[in-house]
Amino acid sequence: MAGVKDQIERGFEQLARTLYTHRLKVLVFFCVLLGAFFYKIPSITVDTSAEALLDEHDKSRIEYDRFRDQFGQDRFVVITITSDHIFTQSFFERLHTFQAALEERVPYVKEVTSLINARHTWGDSDELIVEDLLEGWPDRTVDFEVLRNQVMANPAYLHQFISTDGRTTSVIIEPDVYHTEQMDVLEAFDSFDEEIFVGEEETQQKRYLSDMENEVLVEAVREVVAAYHAPDFSLALAGGPVVLEVFNDYTMLDLKKCFLLSFVVILVFLWLLFRRVSGVVLPSIVVQGATFSTLGLLGWFGVPIKMTTTVLPAFLLCVGVADSVHILALFYKEVDRGESRKDAIGHAVGHSGLAVVLTSLTTAAALLSFSFAELTALGDLGLFAAAGVLLALFYTLFMLPALVAVVPVRPRSAGRQKQGRSLVMDRVLLRTANISIRHPLKIIGISLVLFAVSFYYMFDLRYSDYVVGFFPESMAVRKDIATIDKQLNGSLQLEVIIDTGRENGVYEPRFLNRIDNATHYLSQHETPEIVVGKIYSLNDLLKEIHQALNENRPEFYAISQDYNTIAQELLLFENAGSDDLEPIVDSLFSKTRVSIKTNWVDSVVLNDFMQETKHYFTTLFGDSARITITGMSALMARTISAALNSMVKSYALAFGVIAIMMMLLVWDIKTGLFSMIPNIFPIFLSLGIMGFFDVPLDMTSLMIASIAMGLVVDDTVHFVYNFRKYYLRTGDAHEAVRATFMGVGRALLITSVVLAFGFFVLMAATLNHIVRFGFFTGLTILFALLADFLLAPALMIVITGSHKRSSSAAAMDSR
Template sequence: MSRIRDRIEKRFAAAGRLLYRHNILTLLLLTVFVGGLLSQLPKLTLDTSTEGFLHEQDPALLAYNDFRDQFGNTEMVIVAVKGKDIFAPEFLQKLKKMHVELRDNVPYLDDINSLINARNTRGEGDQLIVEDLLEHWPETPEELAAVKERAVTNPLYKNLLISEQGDFTAIVLQMQAYSSQGEGGVDDVLAGFTEESDSTEQKERVYLTDAENGEVVQAVTRIVENYRGPDFEIYVAGGPVVTDFLKKAMMKNMRKFMILAILTIGIFLFLMFRRASAVFLPLFVVILSLLSTLGLMAACGTPIKLPTQILPSFLLAVGVGDSVHILAIFFHRLRHNSWDKAEAVEYAIGHSGLAVFMTSLTTAGGLLSFSTADVAPIADLGVYAAAGVMLALLYTLLLLPSLLALIPLKEKKKKETHKMKGTSRLDGILSSIGHFATGNPKAILAITALIFIVSIIGITRIKFSHDIVRWYKKDSSIRIASETIDEEMRGSIALEIVLDTGKVNGLYDRDLLQRIDSSVTYVEQVQEGEIFAGKAWSITTILKEIHQALNENRAEFYKIPDNPQLIPQEFLLFENSGSDDLEDVTDSQFSKVRFTIKVPFQDAIAYTDFIQTINEHFAQTFPELKITTTGMTSILFQTMARVIRSMAKSYTIALIVITVLMILLIGKLRTGILSMVPNLFPIMLTLGVMGWFQVPLDLFTMLVGSISIGLAVDDTIHFMHNFRRYFEQSGDAKQAVMETLHSTGRAMLITTCVLSVGFFIFMFANMNNLFNFGWLTGFTIIMALLADYFIAPALMVLVNQAKPAAVNA
C-alpha cells in the first residue's frame, strides 16, 4: 500500500511541475470553464416557500398542487386590527378605507374578506339574498346596532373575522393560485367551476412564485403602515408573511456572513503566513469556487432555499483548508531550498496533494449523504456543497501552481525572528500534547469512553423541532404578530381535508352532509397540546345559512334541511344569487368537498397528535370516501417527519462512506476503523450537549453531524497520512506521533481556527436556528481537533506498541 501511495504522490508532484510550467494555458482553460458557470449567475433565484421543502414528485406536494388546481391558494395573509370598539363608526370607516385600498392595490389578489364585505345571507319573502354585511352603510345608531347583532351572532365570523372577545377584527387576503408567468398568469374567471383541466395544461401552469409572494407582502405592509394608530393596532401574519420575512432575513444573513467569513479567513491567513500573496491566493480560489457553485445551481435551475443559505459561508470556510496545507508546505520548502519556486511547488503538491484530495473526498462524501434526503433543500445542499468542495479542490490544484509561477514572491529573512519565537512556543505546546497523549493512552481512552456514555444518555433526551416562527427572536415583529393573531384570532394557517365521493352530485346526500356538519362541531373541540382548531368550516356552513334565510331567517332553521330534496334546490338558489362562494368548497359536479381547519402556526412536531386525531376521526366517519389531508399545516408536519428520516439516513451514509475512504487511505482495516473514533467523538459529544442543554434538532442543527464528520475527518486524514509516513521511517509510534504533530499539527490548528470561526459567525444571525447551527458546528470542529491531538495519538500508540519495529501500521 505504501508503494501505491508513493507512486500517487509522485504523480501529484509531476502534475504540479507541469502546471507550473504551463501556467498561462492552464489559466486560459480555467477562465473559459469558470466564465461559463459565472454567466449563469443572473438566473439564480430564491425560494423560501413551505412547499419548497418537498421534492417535485413528493406525494404530499402533488396532493397540495391538486388541491390548488381545484380550490385555489390555501395561504392567507391576515391583517388583524385591535380597537376599543370595532363597531364604532370611526373604526368601521377606517377599516373600510384600508379594506378598499388593499383590494385595489395588492397584486395577485384573488379574494379579500372582512366585516366590510362579509357574506350576509338572508331571505326576503321567497327571495334569497346574498350580500355584503355592510352593503348598506349604517347611518343611525339603530342600524349600527343591527349590523353588530348580525355580525356577532353569525357563526361563520367568529374567530375568522371577529375574535371571541370582540376586540379584534381581521381582513383576510387570499392570493391567486397561479403566477402571472406563462399560462398560469391569465385570470380564469371560471376557475373551480369548469371541468377538470387537462393534466398537461396543469403541468404547464406556474404557481404563485416567491418573488410575487414578496410583492404581495410588501404591498400589504406598505398600505397598513398608513393606518396604524393608538386605537387601531395592526398585526400582519400568515404563511406568505412568514415566508417573506424568511427571504429577507436570508438575504441579509447571506451578505453578512460572506463578508465576515472573508474578513476572518483573511485575518487568519495573514497571521499564519504574514504575506499578502498567501492571503490573496486562498481567498481568490475559494471565492471563485463559491461563485462557480452558485453558477452551477443557477444553470440547473435550483434556487437557494433556507438550508442552502449556509452554502456561501460554508464553502468559504471549508475551501480554504486545501490551500492552507499546500501553501504551508510550499513556503516552508521555499525558505529551506534556496528560494526555488518551481521545486517548492512540485514538492508541496507531491507532499499534500493526495491528502487534500482525500480530505475533499471525505468532506464531499459526508455532504453527499444529504443527497438522498426526503427534504428537497437538504438534498440540494448535499449535492451543491459537495460540488463546491470538489470545485475548490480542482481550483486549488490547478490555480495555485499556475498563479505561484506568475506572482513575484519576496524573500523574507529579517522579519522571521518574532515569528520563529511564536513557532517555538507553538512547537512547545504541541510537544507537551504529544508527550501527554503518548504517555497516558489508556487514561485518555478511558475518559473518552466515559464521555461517550454521558453523550449517549444526552442523545436520548434530544427533541425534534421545526418551528419557523420561533426561529425569530422574541422581539421580532413577525413573531409578535403571528403569536398575537394565533392567540386572539385562534390561528393563522390552515389544515385542508378533501372528501371525494367519487360520484356526481354525491354531496346531495343528506346523511353525508350531516356527518360533515357534525365533524365541524367535533373538530372545533379538538386540542392536542398547544395545537387547537380555532375554526372549522365546509359546504354545510353555506347550506345552513341558505336554509335559515329561506325560513324567515329564524335561528332554529340554521341546520341541514330535513327534506333531502331541498338540498340541490337550495344550492341552486345560492348559485343564482350571484355569489361564487360555493366554488371555494366544492367542485362543479358536487363530488368533492373541502373541509378547512384554521390552526396556530406552531412547531411542526406539535401537529403530530392533532393531525392523527383528525385523520382518525375522518377515517372512521367517512369510511366510504377518499380522504386527502393537505394544506400548509400538513406540509409543515410532513417536512418534520422527513427531517427525522433524512437525519438517520444521512448520518448512516456519511459514516459508512467516510469509514471506507479512511480504510482505503490508511491501507489497514483495523487502523482505518479505529481512526473513526476521533471522528465520531466530536459528533457524539455535540449531540449529547444538545440533549443535555435542550437544544432542539431542527432543519439546521440536523446538518451539524454530517457536515462536521466530513470536516473532522480532514484533520484525521492529515494526521494519519503523516503518521504512517514517519512510522514507516522509524518504526517508533511515539516518535512518529511527535513528528506528525510538529509537521502537521500547526496547519491543523490554523484550519480548525478558520473553520470554527467560519461557523461561529452564524451566531451573529438574527434567527435562533442559525445561531444554534453556528455555535454547535464550531464547537464540534474544535472538539474534533482536540480528538486528533489526544485520542488519535493514544490509539496509534496502543495499536502499534506491541510491534515497535514494524514498518506498516
C-alpha cells in the same frame, strides 16, 4: 504501495510545474470558466416554502397541488385591526378606504374580504339573497349597533372577521393561485365566448404564484399597512405568505452577512498564518472562485436557495481555504529556503497533493450522503456542497500554481520573533503528544465515560420545526403572529379533503351529519400547544341557506335531513349569483374540503394533531369516503418524517463511506476502523450536550453530524496517514506520534480553529436555527481537534501494543 504513492506524488509535482509554465493560458481558461459561473449568479432566487423542501413527485406535494388546482388557496394574508370603536361610522369609513387601497395597490390578489363585503345570506319570503354584509353602503344608512349585534351573533364571522370581545376585526387577502404569462391577453378577451380554448391555453401556461411574486404582494401589503397604522387603528400582519416572505428576506440577509463575516475571519486567519500579502490574496482568489462557482451552479440548474442551503457560502469559504493553506505552507517554506517559485510550488503540490485530494474526497463523500435524502432541500445541500468542495480542490490544484507564477513572492529569512513563536508552538505540541503517549488508557477510559454520558442524554433529544420560533422574539412578524393567534385563534389552516367517489355524494344528510360530528369533536380539541380556532366547511354554508329560507329564524341554523332539500338549497345558492361554492366543493359535488384554523405551532405538535384528525375522520367515514389531509401546514408536518428518515440514511452512509476510505488510505482494516472513533466521538459529545440543555434538533441542526463527520475526518486522515508512515519507517509508535505532531500538528490546529470560527460566525445570523447550527458545528470541530490530539494518538498507541511501555514511562515519571 509505496511505489504507487511515489508515482502519484511525482505526477502532482509535474502537473504543478506544467501549469506554472503555461500560466497565461491557464488563467485565461479560468477567467472564462469563472465568467460563465458569475453570469448566472444574479438569477438565483430564494424559496423556503414547505413545498420547496419536498420533491415534486412526493405524494404529499402532489396531493397539495391537486388541492390547489381544485379548491384554490389555503394561504391567506391576515391583517387585524384593533380599536375600541369598531362599530362606528368613522371606523367603517376608514376600513373602507384601507380595503380600497389594498385592492388597488396590491398585485396578485384574487379577493380582499372584510366585514364590509363578508358574505351575508338571508331570505325574503321565498327568495334567497346572497350579498355583501354592507351591500349599498355608504350610499345607504347603517345602524351600527344593529350591525354589531348581527355580526356578533353570526358563527361564520366569529374568529374569522371579529374577535369574541368585538375589539378586533380582520381583513383577509386571498392571493391568486396561479400566475400566467397570458393573463392580461385573456382578460382582454373576456367578452368572447371561448372558454374551452382559453381553458386549454391556461392549462399549458399556468404556474403557481412564485416566491418572488409572493414577495411583491407582501411588500405592497406592508406599505399600505404602514400608511394606515395608527393608535386607534392598530394593525397586525400575519399569515402564510407573510411568514414566507420574512423568512426568505432574512435568509438572504443572513447569507450575505455570514458570508462577509466568514471572509473577514479567513482574511485575518491567513494574515496571522503567513504574514504575507500574497498569503492572503492567493487563497482568497481560490476559495472565492470556488464559492461563487458553486453559486453559479445553483443558477445554471435553476435551484433556489432553500432553508438548508443558507449556510452554503460560509461553509465553502471555511472548508475550501484549507486546501490552499496546506500547499502554500510548504510553498513558502521552500521559497524561504531559496528555491525558485516553480520548484517550490512543484514540491508543495507533489508533497501535499495526494493528501489534499483524499481529504476533499472524504468531505465530498460525507456531503453526498445527503443526496439520497427524501427532502430535496437536503439533497440540494449535499450535491452542491460536495460540488463546491471539489471545485475548491480543482482550483487549488490547477489554478493556484498559475497564480503563484504571476503574483510577486519574495523569500524572507526567519526572524527571532517567528522562531520564538515556532518554539512555543512546538513545545505545546510535544507536551500534548507526551500526554497521549504516557496515559493512553486513561484517555480512552475518560473518553468512554464521556461517550456513555453523551449517549444517555442523546435520548433526551427532541425534534422541533417551529418556523415562527426561528424568528427572534423581538421581530415584528413574531409579535404580530402572537397577537393574531390570541385575538382570532390563529391564522394557519389544515385542510381535510373528503371524497365520496360518487356524484352528488355530498348531498347525503348522513354524510353532512358526520361532518357536523367531526366539527364538534375538533372544536373541543384544546391543548397547551394547539388551539382549534375555527372550522369551516360546506355545513356552515348549508346552515346559512337553511336559516335564510326559513324566515331567517336562528333555530333553523341547521342541516336539513332531506336529500332533495339540500340539493335544492345549493341550487338556489348558485342561482343567487355567488361563487362561494367553488372553493368548497368540486363541480360534481363528490368531494368537499373542511378547513381547520389553528394557531402557529411546532410542526411536531401539528403532525400529532394531523394524525389524530386523519384517524378520527377515517374512522368516522369508514369506507364511505376517502380522507386526505393537506395544506401548507400538512406539508410542514410531512417534512418531519422525511427529515428524520433522511438523516438516518445520511449518517449511516457517511459513516460507511468514510470508514471504507480510511481503511483504503492506511491499507489496514483495524487501524481504519479505530480511526473512525475520533470522528464519531465529538458528534456524540455535541448531541449529548444538546440533549442535556434541551436544545431541539431542527431541519438545519440535523445536518451537523454528517457535515461535521465530513470535516473532522480531514484532520484524522492527516494524523493517521502520517502516523502510519512514520510507524512503518521507525517501528516505534511513540516516536511516530511525536513526529506526526511536529509534522502536521500545527496545520491541524490552525485549520480546525479557522473552521470552528468560520461556523461560529453563523451565530451573527438573525434566524435562530442558523445560530444554533453555527454554534454546535463549531463546537463539534473543536471537540474533534481535542479527539485528534488526545484520543487518536492514544488509540494508535494501544492498537500497536505500545501501551505497556507507555504505562512504564508514566510510572517512572510519577517517581
